[in-house]
Each structure stands twice: as structure tokens, then as C-alpha cells.
Amino acid sequence: MSFIESLTLALALTYSVSLLYWSGKKWGAFATGGLITGAIISSLYWPLIAALGIAVIGIAIGRKFQPTVAQGELRANHMRDGVQHLLALSMLLVGVQFTVNSALLKAGITPWLMRPDVGDAFLPIAGGIEIKAIISLGIWDQNHPAAAVMLTVVLLTGLLCKRAFCGWACPLGLAGEYLYKLRKRFIKQELLPPAWIDWPLRMLKYLLLLALLYIVLGMPTMSIPGYLNSNYHKIADLKMALFFITPGLVTLICFGIILGLAAWRRQGFCRYICPYGALLGLLSFLSPLKIRRSTQHCLIESKGMNCDKCSRACPANISVHNQINIRSDECQACMRCISACPKKEALHFSTRNGWKLSARGLTIMLFAIMFLLPLFAYLGGFWHSETPVEARMYLIQHLDRIGH
Ligand code: SF4
Ligand code: SF4
Structure with a gap:
């Protein structure tokens, strides 16, 4: 493992421990931190041990000068x-x-x-x-x-x-x-294709995935x-x-086509070409976590208002305000819809039984x-x-x- 790999790994894991700690899961943070520290020290690999030291110092400094970042309150x-x-x-x-x-x-x-x-x-x-x-x-x-x-x-x-x-x-x-x-x-305007072109284009990435699976399988x-x-x-x-x-x-x-697609529409490459995106899209149907809209709190049902802020914020053009559970294979769990929603409790990234996952x-x-x-x-x-x-x-x- 090179030093850059070690540093990224140590920073990410140390930051996870910091986020766990500041979200109130202190014992979880201590247990995870102990496990990671033990694993890294037992590796006897100096770049990894040095990277862990740098990461801990970096997060501690971040906590002093940028507490909201270190605590994940962004x-x-x-x-x-x-x-x-x-x-x-x-x-x-x-x-x-x-x-x-x-x-x-x-x-x-x-x-x-x-x-x-x-x-x-x-x-x-x-x-x-x-x-x-x-x-x-x-x-x-x-x-x-x-x-x-x-x-x-x-x-x-x-x-x-x-x-x-x-x-x-x-x-x-x-x-x-x-x-x-x-x-x-x-070019200021959105250049969205009509639905009858969008759908076949979206299937392109699945064709590419099929070709790759054919090679492997x-x-x-x-x-x-x-x-x-x-x-x-x-x-x-x-x-x-x-x-x-x-x-x-x-x-x-x-x-050229890939760059053109990416510039043409938001997430154009992920939406139309990327076979990794296709594979993740298929697996995502099995994910227990999904964006879910609570009709109890959403302004549409609770107050009878017209609101589509969540849908307008969605880079994947998903009609969030018309659905209860977002199952779409294009949802990237980016949480832009949640950020855009004026009602705090109306949208969540959660499991079916109500376990919510915040950005942190x-x-x-x-x-x-x-x-x-x-x-x-x-x-x-x-x-x-x-x-x-x-x-x-x-x-x-x-x-x-x-x-x-
Ligand atoms: S999480 Fe992102 S991609 Fe998914 S519905 Fe919300 S805004 Fe759209
Ligand atoms: S932005 Fe929030 S309140 Fe508005 S429609 Fe979407 S979920 Fe409902």
C-alpha cells in the first residue's frame, strides 16, 4: 500500500470515527477506533502507521478550526x-x-x-x-x-x-x-431529451454491462x-x-461522445454510458435504503399545497414529489432532494421500517x-x-x- 493510499484510508477511517463520536455513538466510535488502530499497528507497515498519526492530528486540528466539518454538522x-x-x-x-x-x-x-x-x-x-x-x-x-x-x-x-x-x-x-x-x-437552458429518446439511451449502459458480463461469465x-x-x-x-x-x-x-454527454445533460455519462452505473443501478433495487417521502409531513398531502422542490433539485430528473418510495435505478442517493425540501420530516433516506440515515x-x-x-x-x-x-x-x- 503506497503512502497516498495509506493516507486516504487513514483519513477516511479516522473521519468516520470522528463522525460516529459526534453523532453521539461514543462507544461505537471507541470500539471502531480501537479496531482500526489495532489493525493498522498490527500491520507493522510504517506508511500506514504514519498516515494514521497524520490523520488523527489533521482531524484534531480540523475540530479546532472547522468544528462543523470535523463533527459532520454540514x-x-x-x-x-x-x-x-x-x-x-x-x-x-x-x-x-x-x-x-x-x-x-x-x-x-x-x-x-x-x-x-x-x-x-x-x-x-x-x-x-x-x-x-x-x-x-x-x-x-x-x-x-x-x-x-x-x-x-x-x-x-x-x-x-x-x-x-x-x-x-x-x-x-x-x-x-x-x-x-x-x-x-x-448555454443556459437545460437540453433534456424527450422521454422517448431518454429511455433507449438509458438502456445503452445496460447493453455495455451485458457485453462486460459476457466476457467475465x-x-x-x-x-x-x-x-x-x-x-x-x-x-x-x-x-x-x-x-x-x-x-x-x-x-x-x-x-468525444462521453464528454459531450456529460456536458449536455447533468449526469449524462452516468445515466447513459457507464456500465458500472448500470451494475449499481440493478443492485440498487435490492438496497434496503431508499429515498422515502412521508405523506404525513409533505406539504402536498398535509397542507394541500403545490410543491415540487424535491423533484426540481433532483439531477436525475426523478419525480420525487409524485412518489412515496424512490426505487429508480438512476437515484444516486445524493440527498439533494432532502436538502431542497422545506419540510424537515418529509423526505428521508431510510429503510422500510423507518431506520433513517443522514448525510453523516x-x-x-x-x-x-x-x-x-x-x-x-x-x-x-x-x-x-x-x-x-x-x-x-x-x-x-x-x-x-x-x-x-
Ligand atoms: S437522492 Fe438525489 S438522485 Fe435520488 S431522488 Fe433525491 S435528488 Fe434525485
Ligand atoms: S419538497 Fe418536500 S414538501 Fe415539497 S413536495 Fe417534495 S417532499 Fe413534499
Whole structure:
């Protein structure tokens, strides 16, 4: 685990403990803090231990100068923005570290900066094949074990808290939001497509998901060990990077379409193209947590007023004010509708039996899923790639010639 990974992990988990403490769950905070500290110290890995120290000091300083941030007493929109930007910054630094590591390998120099294993999160197909190998053959991949861990993390978030990963964590979603805002500076009006075009476009991401599932599920089980030991798999991360660095004409056109979609309508990329979004959308139907509207408190039923502030705030164009439970696969649990609602008790992110999750609670839940699992995977030896540096250095020289 590189220092940036360690620091992000320690910051997120320490912040979760801080939020737990300030939400009144003091014993839960002490127990979680003890567990995390114990796990990190037992790792005997100095970057992780140092990162924990920095995170604790950082949160303590934050508590002095920005108490509302440290205590999580922010409105949902600010909380979400903070989480998204922290994770995007972390991914940016991881990207820089990966680039430096790869450039040194290409130059034939043993890297002094280690490869960040969390970059394997960008290998969802490899992750899917690895999970299939674990389930069907009991084999754990040694080259990119973090790919399976990160895919599991993302799937778990979808199962538990709808598409909160898209709305709160995905750096691509955040980049799309900025592109959309940029477009709005020049072209003010909303450019929403009519429903008869919107629906087929939304199905595009499910077609892409089907294609990816076909690759993973269609691979014969007996050929998986051969794939996991292949040179292609060993440098799948470099192949992926090469694909983005030296795009062909078709790739460039695809990038153009993706950027155009993101700028054209809010969450355009998540809504129409992203296969991860499709997978999370399907899983989100099983999520016990949903946005729920209480007719007892909503101004429409309780006061007979006309109100649609929640629907107008929704970036996914969901008609919140007409529904009781928001089951839509496009709901990203962003909580903008809750923030926009003038009646405090009218909208909740809750389970069917009334257990409510605030923005602070959702942050704790997301951080716990996204960072505890990698921490335990790291401690269990299922995180760090065992591919020898010499092998990667040799293979990167022949990147163009290595295929499936
Ligand atoms: S329904 Fe609410 S939580 Fe879901 S996407 Fe719309 S604004 Fe966000
Ligand atoms: S904004 Fe609140 S009060 Fe208004 S319709 Fe939506 S849930 Fe009801």
C-alpha cells in the first residue's frame, strides 16, 4: 500500500470515527477506533502507521478550526462535495504516482515510487474474473488482487446504499458535474431529451454491462488460471493506461461522445454510458435504503399545497414529489432532494421500517465499506501485487506486442 493510499484510508477511517463520536455513538466510535488502530499497528507497515498519526492530528486540528466539518454538522450538499473532492484528489495523486512508476519502468530504472495497488479499481473485468476464480476455483490472483477487492467494495455499496458510490465517490461523476456546469455558463437552458429518446439511451449502459458480463461469465472456468498467469494480465493496468494515453480514432470519438454527454445533460455519462452505473443501478433495487417521502409531513398531502422542490433539485430528473418510495435505478442517493425540501420530516433516506440515515451516517457507511475492506484485504495479504518489478520492467518494453 503506497503512502497516498495509506493516507486516504487513514483519513477516511479516522473521519468516520470522528463522525460516529459526534453523532453521539461514543462507544461505537471507541470500539471502531480501537479496531482500526489495532489493525493498522498490527500491520507493522510504517506508511500506514504514519498516515494514521497524520490523520488523527489533521482531524484534531480540523475540530479546532472547522468544528462543523470535523463533527459532520454540514448540510448534505457540503458533506457530499467534501467527500467527492477528497476522493478525487486522492485518485489524482494515485494517477500521478502510477504515471511516475510506469515512466521509470519504461526507462529501465527500478522505480523509487511504488505502484499504487488501488489503481486496479480501474480493472473491473479483471476484478470480475478474479472473483469468479475465487468462487469457482478457490484461487486468489497474485497480480492484481486489489481489482477483486475494489469491485467487491463497489458492489457492496450498491447493495446497501443504492448508487451512493456514483453520487458520493466516483471521480468521473464529479468531473461530469464540472463539465455540465461549464456548459451551462455558455448555454443556459437545460437540453433534456424527450422521454422517448431518454429511455433507449438509458438502456445503452445496460447493453455495455451485458457485453462486460459476457466476457467475465463467458470465460471457461478452466481457462481462468491460464489467464491470471498470462503476461497480458500481469500488465493489464499498463495496457489500460496505454489505451487512454495513445487513443485511436475510434477511442477519440468515444471520448468525444462521453464528454459531450456529460456536458449536455447533468449526469449524462452516468445515466447513459457507464456500465458500472448500470451494475449499481440493478443492485440498487435490492438496497434496503431508499429515498422515502412521508405523506404525513409533505406539504402536498398535509397542507394541500403545490410543491415540487424535491423533484426540481433532483439531477436525475426523478419525480420525487409524485412518489412515496424512490426505487429508480438512476437515484444516486445524493440527498439533494432532502436538502431542497422545506419540510424537515418529509423526505428521508431510510429503510422500510423507518431506520433513517443522514448525510453523516451515509458518509460513515460509505467510508466503512470503501476503506475497511481494503484494510482487511491488505492485512490478509490480498491487496499488494506480487508481480516482480523485473517482470513488469521487461513486459512494459513489449507492451504493444502483448495481447490476450
Ligand atoms: S431522488 Fe433525491 S437522492 Fe435520488 S438522485 Fe434525485 S435528488 Fe438525489
Ligand atoms: S419538497 Fe418536500 S414538501 Fe415539497 S413536495 Fe417534495 S417532499 Fe413534499
